[in-house]
Amino acid sequence: MKIAMGEEFSNAWAFSLALAPAALGAATIEEQEQSFSIPAGTLPTGVTLAVTDVVFVTPPSQSTSLCPTVGAHINASGQVVLHYANLTAAANTPVTGTYLFFVVRP
DSSP, X not given: OOOOTTOBOSSEEEEXXXXXXXXXXXXXXXXXXXXXXXXXXXXXXXXXXXXTSXXXXXXXXXXXXXXXXXXXXXXXXXXXXEEEEEOSSSOBOOOOEEEEEEEEOO
């Protein structure tokens, strides 16, 4: 069964967000997180994401190899939190573009 963007499917939702992540700090090789708000109307009426939801993310196809997206979760404020790996000791900026999300509520 195909799920359209924003369509509800038995406790699972797909949506996209246009994001412009900030530069990752130049420190050590590590994982860093950035939080993004989900605009009203992105999800079906009445759906609020929870910290227990499982989040899958697909970054824009031109994602950089120096700071790839390595995970995601929902925080207590209902924001999506992206995990980026900074694979060098230099400052890197994750790619700007449309990120695709698929959220499943166990």
